[in-house]
Amino acid sequence: ALSEREVEQRRGPLGGAALQEIVRTWSRLGKVRDGIARLEAEKGRVAQGVREIMLPALAALRERGRSLRGQLRALEAEESDLEQRFYLGALQLPNRTHPAVPIGDQSQARLLEVVGEKPVFDFKPKGHLELGEGLDIIRQRRLSHVSGHRSYYLCGAGALLQHALVTFTLQKLLSKGFLPMTVPDLLRGAVFEGCGVQPSATPSQVYTIDPARFDDLCLAGTSEVGIAGYFMDHAVQLQDLPVRVVCSSTCYRTETDTGREPWGLYRVHQFTKVEMFGVTAAERGTESEELLDEFLGLQKEIFSELGLHYR
Numbered sequence: 001a002l003s004e005r006e007v008e009q010r011r012g013p014l015g016g017a018a019l020q021e022i023v024r025t026w027s028r029l030g031k032v033r034d035g036i037a038r039l040e041a042e043k044g045r046v047a048q049g050v051r052e053i054m055l056p057a058l059a060a061l062r063e064r065g066r067s068l069r070g071q072l073r074a075l076e077a078e079e080s081d082l083e084q085r086f087y088l089g090a091l092q093l094p095n096r097t098h099p100a101v102p103i104g105d106q107s108q109a110r111l112l113e114v115v116g117e118k119p120v121f122d123f124k125p126k127g128h129l130e131l132g133e134g135l136d137i138i139r140q141r142r143l144s145h146v147s148g149h150r151s152y153y154l155c156g157a158g159a160l161l162q163h164a165l166v167t168f169t170l171q172k173l174l175s176k177g178f179l180p181m182t183v184p185d186l187l188r189g190a191v192f193e194g195c196g197v198q199p200s201a202t203p204s205q206v207y208t209i210d211p212a213r214f215d216d217l218c219l220a221g222t223s224e225v226g227i228a229g230y231f232m233d234h235a236v237q238l239q240d241l242p243v244r245v246v247c248s249s250t251c252y253r254t255e256t257d258t259g260r261e262p263w264g265l266y267r268v269h270q271f272t273k274v275e276m277f278g279v280t281a282a283e284r285g286t287e288s289e290e291l292l293d294e295f296l297g298l299q300k301e302i303f304s305e306l307g308l309h310y311r
Helices: 004-010 016-052 055-090 128-134 157-174 189-194 223-231 287-305
Strands: 243-252 270-279
Touching: 016 055, 157 243, 157 270, 157 287, 189 223, 223 243, 223 270, 270 287
Parallel strands: none
Antiparallel strands: 243 270
16 A cells, blocks of 8 residues: 555645545445445345245345335445546555655756766757758647647658668667557547556646547557556466567647747657556566566667667
8 A cells, every 4th residue: 555655755736634545435335335245135035035935035035125125225325426436536546666766856867967068069950840840850830720739741762761760769669578559549548548648637638529529538648658557457477477568650639839939849749759668567566667678778788779869
């Protein structure tokens, strides 16, 4: 169970009292479910008795059966209410914090490593959008009538460059034993919630499909959600862990649509991304951290092989 300290560190909407209320709700939900199980068992015995006894006791058993059905309806209504309250609270609980993450605001952030030499120019360098527009490989202006704010076209060498980067990364990770996967762009809300994303939150980064036409479908903002959905209710043998998955997908995010942010290929509504995803055991409690370090090393390899300066 998560500690109050863990919740406090993540600076989420929960306080200590709210956390205790979630625990109390879960405890009460367990007792209600136990009561339902006991009554269901007795109801079964009564039904069996009705079939076995003589007529004089039949009326009493039928009356007891009616009483049990009434009690069950009341407890089942309470169970439904407790479930809703519990899950609404539990959805706000954070994941465990990595031990190396500094506690505090942005001022506590630490620079861990700088790789490569930062290029030095004897002229004022142009930004990526200015370069792309000059080479006619990026178009982002005059698109409000086509797809609205923060959309773009990649043309010619721009489209080929994106394809080359995706292919380079996929080949790199396939050589490391990753399982390639394609995923659905449209997913149920429960899959997002399982990944810590609440599609119905306000504001939300998730595009929701018109519920009047398509019930409970959202556009994925990352292939992580689709991959997680693949492993939902899916047993993986211990000897097959960890599972390493790579997926290239189109990602959809609402982002901020005020029109005041700088132009460019950042914070756009649609983009292509290659994602690494891992499924680990939890026998020693360090498997997830070890796989994260492995993924970090692969990211550094990719950036270094591309000759990029990064931190």
